[in-house]
Amino acid sequence: MNTANDHEYRDAGGFIAEVIRSSRRKTADIRVEQGVVSVIVPTTLSTERIDELLAKKRQWIREKMLLHQEARPASTRRFVSGEAIPYLGRNYRLKVIDGPFKAPKLDKGRLVVSVPGGSNQPEMVRNAVIRWYRRRAEEKLPAKVQRLAPSVGVTPDRVEVRAFRSRWGSCSPKGQVAFNWRIMMAPNRVVDYVVIHELCHLIQHDHSPAYWREVARVMPDYAQWRDWLKDVSHELEV
Template identity: 40%
Template sequence: MTAIPEEVLGLRVEVVRSIRRTAALHIVGSDLQVRIPEHLEDERVAAILKQKRPWIRGKVAELKRVPPHRSKELVSGESFPYLGRHYRLKVQEGHQVGVYLSGGYLKATIRPSEHGEQREARIQQYLQSWYRTSALERLQEKTNRYAQQIGVSPTGLSVRNFRSRWGSCDKRGQVVFNWNIIKAPHSIVDYVVIHELCHLIHPNHSKDFWQLVGRHDTNYNEHRQWLRTHSKDLITQT
């Protein structure tokens, strides 16, 4: 029995099984995402990866030409995205800790006693907590609006920190979004919401599915391409 390799040409392999008819490969960040039909055998997946090795090699070469990502220092003046706009971080000391958006700034309040690595880790913790809370609130608003428009009724919504996908839904109607999507422009967030809600009607990527998506987002192809280009930036911003 041939097993699916964990890594191909330095890219971590992530297999995503769903109700779909065909297999597709996508580079998401430094991961190779293999989207396949639910019951496709491991041997067939391994064969597809072998067959597509020249394409993967070309994508790896492209990744190497991209300048390395610089980690945030989490200091005042740094820029952070939210719904397509960038806000400057303003670090201040106080006892009512956390992050909030005010006056065009992302204000991070930390305790005066925290310094060095502890200070940096705390700011990152507060930023991620703010992003997750904001994402849940705004995604719920958008999901309610588009669910009514599409004619579906999701049974629940939550956010997670996926490594290489923007959302998912299951047969029970539970919708999950990657909270990092809240950093993208409104039109991109809308596309992701519409995409997942349309899966409640068509749990695949068939022609009917894409026609339904296009009915509610006429520029969905442009939005898909934007995500492919900027996915790594969104996930590594904090």
């Protein structure tokens, strides 16, 4: 298995690992976040060596995946064809195909996922869907930050996408903002609110009245979307 939509993946026998090549890495690092496996490697490391590393750490990876599976919030999703997949306020229908792994893609109102075993491998389908959400977040959120930052009057140094457990975003004193990829399940206006929320923290680092005045200056109807997120956040799970 080589690349899918410009991203590199390896079928490690029971799970799919995303390969992230970095010129800053001198050694390989395997990570399991929310059950999704990534291996960060030096740019020139061969696929054969990557496969050897994944095989060597297979037991450890499986144990980590199981811990994530047991710890995550209960979900009614079965990851079978026909289920609704929310994205920026619209529901797309999941279409699961039994075949070689391919990065999920939107096609005529459906999110098409191809994994070995198809619907008989719900965890693999779930992991593919999570990867898809993260890719969309990595694509959309920096663009939103770039568009909204001038209105706030700030210039963040860095934008990151993370897998937060209980928050939608964060802001560091050094000017870095980070967002939870799950926010991509919310309506577009809610995503705007979360971005503006964190950008305003670059001006006010607390939740004082002065801070909320900054938010209201950029987004006068922010309370509507803040309340929506409070009321519906428990449903934004994969």
